[in-house]
Amino acid sequence: MADPELAGRVIAITGAARGMGRAFTRGFLAEGAKVVAMDLSWEPTGFSSDEDDSYRRELESRPDDAIVATVDVTNDAQIDAAFEQTMAKWGTVDALMNDAAMRQRILFPPTGRTTTLETSDADWERMFAVNVFGALKVTRRFIKPMLEKRRGSVMSIISSGALHRSDGGAYMGLRPNSREMPYQATKSALMTMMFYLGDEVKEQNVAVNIIIPGHARTTGFDEQNMARRELGMASRSALRPDHIVPLALFLARQDASTGVTGRCFDTMTWNREHGLGTEKDWEDPDSVPVSENAASGR
Numbered sequence: 001m002a003d004p005e006l007a008g009r010v011i012a013i014t015g016a017a018r019g020m021g022r023a024f025t026r027g028f029l030a031e032g033a034k035v036v037a038m039d040l041s042w043e044p045t046g047f048s049s050d051e052d053d054s055y056r057r058e059l060e061s062r063p064d065d066a067i068v069a070t071v072d073v074t075n076d077a078q079i080d081a082a083f084e085q086t087m088a089k090w091g092t093v094d095a096l097m098n099d100a101a102m103r104q105r106i107l108f109p110p111t112g113r114t115t116t117l118e119t120s121d122a123d124w125e126r127m128f129a130v131n132v133f134g135a136l137k138v139t140r141r142f143i144k145p146m147l148e149k150r151r152g153s154v155m156s157i158i159s160s161g162a163l164h165r166s167d168g169g170a171y172m173g174l175r176p177n178s179r180e181m182p183y184q185a186t187k188s189a190l191m192t193m194m195f196y197l198g199d200e201v202k203e204q205n206v207a208v209n210i211i212i213p214g215h216a217r218t219t220g221f222d223e224q225n226m227a228r229r230e231l232g233m234a235s236r237s238a239l240r241p242d243h244i245v246p247l248a249l250f251l252a253r254q255d256a257s258t259g260v261t262g263r264c265f266d267t268m269t270w271n272r273e274h275g276l277g278t279e280k281d282w283e284d285p286d287s288v289p290v291s292e293n294a295a296s297g298r
Contacts, residue, residue, distance in 0.1 A: 002032030005253045010090045012036040012082075012142045014073055014134075015100030019218030020157070020241040022055060024097055027245035028252070029065055036086045036093075038071035038138075039100070073100050073134030083141040092149065095252040096142045098156040098190075102130040104183035113179040124182040131186035136193065143206065150205040151255045155248060156194050158264070160212050162187035191264060198262035207254040207261035211247060214239045214268040214279060217287045238287035239279060243267060246276050 011028045015021035017039035025037050042056045059066040067089060069082040086093060105112035107123050135156060146152025161184040163174040178184070191210050198208030217238035244267050254260040271277055 002030075003249065003253075006249065007032030008034065009094040009252070010034045010036065010086065010092055011095045011097065011252060012038065012086065012093055012138075013097040013099060014038045014071065014138055017042050017055070020213060020216055020244055021097075021099040023240075023242040023245050024099060024248055025059070025066075027242065027249060029062070031249060033252075034065055034090055035059075036067045036069065036082060038069045038073075038082055040070070040072050042068065042070060071138075073138050074129045076137060079137055079141055086142075087145070091145075093142045093145045093152070095146075095153040096139060096155065097248060097252075098135040098138060098154070100130065100134060100138075101157065101186075102127050102183075104180045107183075112183075114181070115179060116181040119181055124185075127182045127186050128189070131183070132189045132193070135190055139197070143201070146206045147201065147204045152206040153252050153254050154194070154197070154206065154208045155211055155251050156190055156209075157211050157213060158187040158191045159184060160266070162191050163212075195262060195264075202256040202261055205256045207251070207256050207258070209251050209254070209261060210264040211244065211251070212264065212266050213244050214282065216241050216243065217284045237279075237283045239268075239282040240284045243271065243282035246271065246274070 006028065011024075011033050013021055013024050013028070013035060016025045016035070016037035021037075021039065025035050028035050037059055042053070044053055056068060059068050067082070067085055069078075069085065071078045071082050073079065083093075103112065104114075107127065108114045139154060143152065143154060146154075159180075161173075161175055161178050161180055164171045165174055166172075194208050194210050201208060215238050218241060247265055247267050247270050251260070251265075268279055268282075271282070
């Protein structure tokens with residue numbers, strides 16, 4: 001049965017073609033929402049979960065409920081085209097999920113591990129263009145209808161590696177041994193940007209929140225983890241991408257009047273606190289294990 005709070009609402013999702021973006025898209029559609037599914041490429045990747053174009057055809061068979069848009073989040077013209085198509089079709093946007101990201105393993109295959117001093121300026125420019133400026137560009141467009149009607153929700157995906165912890169009055173990185181620069185720097189920047197945005201738009205009743213996924217199995221995850229395992233890393237299982245959907249549905253229902261804004265949520269902590277299972281319940285049985293000390297997929 002569709003969720004009456006989400007049925008008919010328009011949800012824009014970047015990175016919607018695969019991984020968690022695909023899980024978000026299906027999750028919102030199942031609740032009766034309309035989805036603007038945006039991704040850089042809708043072509044099959046060759047990985048096991050993307051062997052054909054059935055998912056794209058699945059969305060295209062529902063023209064009343066879904067827009068399938070090819071959008072490079074660094075490309076203003078493509079973002080504008082998707083936004084204009086959305087407004088022409090449905091006339092509004094109720095929520096935005098910033099899920100699209102360039103992962104560390106794209107720049108440094110297959111393990112994604114490198115040191116800060118081994119990176120180049122071009123590495124940082126490429127990753128910031130997608131993970132920070134891309135999210136900013138998309139947010140600038142798709143938040144407009146929310147501000148105008150004084151209701152809406154913006155959600156952005158970061159990584160636990162962007163966090164810090166306090167130790168004796170000094171702050172330290174949560175897991176700097178993951179060797180994920182510049183990826184984690186972009187996620188720290190995105191988190192801070194969204195904290196500030198949340199304060200800036202709360203008077204317009206738009207909620208802005210941040211989500212930290214669990215150790216999710218996404219496109220390329222198995223190949224990365226097989227390479228890490230060959231380096232002698234111990235085993236750790238990954239979670240199904242849909243473990244994050246319940247939290248996303250909850251946050252999409254929010255506006256600033258509920259008080260749920262300007263927060264950074266740990267998905268699995270939230271799931272456990274709301275009776276939605278532990279890591280074991282969301283474990284992907286087909287995933288390739290990786291070390292407890294290795295960086296997460298996000």
